[in-house]
Amino acid sequence: MVKMTTREKIVSQIETIAKQQEKQIAALDDNLVLTDSGLDSLCFALLVANLEDKLGYDPFTASDDVNFPVTFGDFVRLYEDGAH
Amino acid sequence: MAHTRPRTLGGILRGAGLTGRRILGVDASVSLDAIAVGTSLAVDRQTLAGRSVLIATDDQMTAALAVIELDGVARRMVLSPPDLRPDYLAAIVDDAEVDAIVSDRDPGTFAAIGKPVVGCGLPVAAYEGAPSEPCATEWVLLTSGTTGVPKMVVHSLDGLTAAITTPPPRERPTVWATFYDIRRYGGLQIFLRAMLGDSSLVLSHAGETIVDHLHRLAASGVTHISGTPSHWRRTIMCATANAIAPDYIRLSGEIADQAILNALHDTFPDAAIGHAYASTEAGVGFAVDDGLEGFPASLIEGGGDVSMKVEDGSLRIRSPRGADRYLGRNAEPLTDADGFIDTGDMIERRGDRFYFVGRRGGxxxxxxxxxxxxxxxxxxxxxxxxxxxxxxxxxxxxxxxxxxxxxxxxxxxxxxxxxxxxxxxxxxxxxxxxxxxxxxxxxxxxxxxxxxxxxxxxxxxxxxx
The missing domain is CATH 3.30.300.30 (ANL, C-terminal domain)
Structure with missing residues (x-):
């Protein structure tokens, strides 16, 4: 089985949550501004919780000094950096 | 001026038909005939007349016997729940001005408290002392809060029994049981219900498994059982739940949701099922017998002894069944200026019913x-x-x-x-x-x-x- 990358896991979780919450989401490219993604803050809260369960890591609480991501690319990098 | 003698539990029992009625514990069963004229104390009860007494026993049976014996004798009875933390004992003894501790434990347990310990326990002996003029004893219950020293809540026998009506005559003898400990409000209600009604009572036991407990209830021919929804969920999860065949099931102490009401109806189709709203402070508010969760809005709007209102989303109750006050030097007032107790239970109206939605703090x-x-x-x-x-x-x-x-x-x-x-x-x-x-x-x-x-x-x- 091919191991999913962090990015693929994030995309997969976003699609799951969007489906559950019946949200239309924009194409997930790196320049997409998160507030335009179609996900509301509750969706993001669910996403962060689910990713913590899948990846064992929550970059938002791992450090006191978090740069809150603006674009989808920022969001992925936050997790990729934390995974190292 | 006419002088009315206060009702006492012993007096009520001595004036009632007691044939065949018993209190059944896990190790022993005692007839009410013996209890009504007997004593389980190591000293003459009159030495405790007019005193403030802490009843702190391991066994619920000895607590029951002490309560029956000392109501109308002691000035105040503080009922210690079984899980009271020992480090809270000194504060409670101090605040309740306790003169003596009645206990079935080794007196050395209380050495640090510095109060006399009066032994109590089975067997029940015939009481040889002279009858005396009864006083109106304060019944003090402790709240089951999760943090800090429990609050002490002062009740009277009249208030505690105000919600209890004379039961209609029945074909088979009534045997009450409660999953609660009788030193908590919910359990005490059932204890008093059994004593005032024409019935026996089966006591729960902390060390007993639910399966053993159900077998014991079945063997005792239990007909009426009370517990929290959590108690009842645990019961119907047992393969032996059908060992019992109650006529009446009562839920209180937590929100009875539709799922547990339906599940109980499925498991015990012949039983009447009611859920009651009660709290240690406000007493028994009301009972709901229509099999539905929540309660009819007419209960709040209606008159009667118990007045209810909703303020800031929580249920407020003013009732003769409620407590008189909190006890202790730093006790807060129990009621607002109009005599209402804030229950802290949040309710919400949907259509013509109110529903409990949770605790304010939760x-x-x-x-x-x-x-x-x-x-x-x-x-x-x-x-x-x-x-x-x-x-x-x-x-x-x-x-x-x-x-x-x-x-x-x-x-x-x-x-x-x-x-x-x-x-x-x-x-x-x-x-x-x-x-x-x-x-x-x-x-x-x-x-x-x-x-x-x-x-x-x-x-x-x-x-x-």
Whole structure:
């Protein structure tokens, strides 16, 4: 089985949550501004919780000094950096 | 001026028909005939006349005997629940101005308290002393709060028994039982109900398994049983639940949701099922017998002894069944200026009924939106695969908190063998929540657990961290 990358896991979780919450989401490219993604803050809260369960890591609480991501690319990098 | 003698428990028993009536414990069974004219104290009860007494026993039976004997004799009886932390004892003795401790324990247990210890226990001996003029004894109950020294709540026998009406005559003898300890308000109500009614009483026992307990209830021919919804969920999870065949099932102490009412009806189709609202402070508010969760709005609007109102979302009660006051030097006032007690139980009107939605202190804050764990649990519990659930907050860096659930499944899981059955079941439960609850109240995650912790008071353990 091919191991999913962090990015693929994030995309997969976003699609799951969007489906559950019946949200239309924009194409997930790196320049997409998160507030335009179609996900509301509750969706993001669910996403962060689910990713913590899948990846064992929550970059938002791992450090006191978090740069809150603006674009989808920022969001992925936050997790990729934390995974190292 | 006419002088009315106060009613006392012993006086009521001595004036009643006691034939065949008993208090049944796990080790011993004592006839009310013997109790009414006997003593279980190591000294003449008159040495405790006019005194403030702490009743702190290991055995519920000895507590029951001491209460019957000392009501009308002692000035004040403080009933220590079985799980009272020893380090709170000194503060309670001090605040309640306790003169003596009545106990079946080794007196050395209380050496640090510096008060005389009066032994009590079986067997019940004939009382040789002279009858005396009864006084109106204060009954002091401790609240089952989770933090700090419990509050002491002062009741009178008249208030404690004001909700008890004379039961209609029955064909088979009434045998009451309660999963509660009788030193808590819910258990004490059943103890008094059994003593004032024409019935026997089976006591619970902390060390007994639920299966052994059910067998003992069956062997005692129990007809009326009371407990919390958590007690009842645990009961119907037992394969031996059908060993008992109660005529009447009573729930109190927690929110009785539709799922537990229906499950009890399915398990005990011949039983009448009622849920009562009561608290240590406000006493018995009302009982609901229509098999539906919540209560009719007419109860709040209606007259009668018990006045109720809703303020800031919580139920307020003014009632002759309520406590007189809190006891102690730093005691807060029990009621507002109009005599209403704030129960802290949040209620919500939907149509012509009110529904309990949770405790004021238990709210989960999801990005500024309030969620009562109990309202979510009520929806989860409706799923036919679910026996009980606990909803709590999970910290979220985005929303402050989000809602998560731990779920105990029942035995009817037809799909439990197939692969992925647990994920499918979680989806079903989430789907059920989505159909009923706003988005922020739907659990983000569901975890299946083998069991949930129930406190000594019979309520689902919630840690309000």
């Amino acid at each position: 709210i989960i804050n999801v990005g500024g939106l309030k969620v009562h764990p109990e309202e979510v649990e009520a929806v989860i519990n409706r799923h036919q695969g679910v026996r009980m659930s606990l909803v709590k907050a999970r910290k979220s860096p985005i929303m402050g908190s989000i809602v998560v659930a731990e779920v105990v499944l029942n035995d009817n899981q037809p799909a439990a063998s197939g692969e992925g059955w647990d994920d499918a079941l979680k989806d079903e439960i989430i789907h059920l929540c989505r159909g009923t609850l706003p988005q922020h109240k739907v659990p983000a995650t569901i975890r299946f657990v083998p069991a949930l912790t129930v406190t000594a008071a019979g309520k689902l353990a919630r840690d309000h961290a």
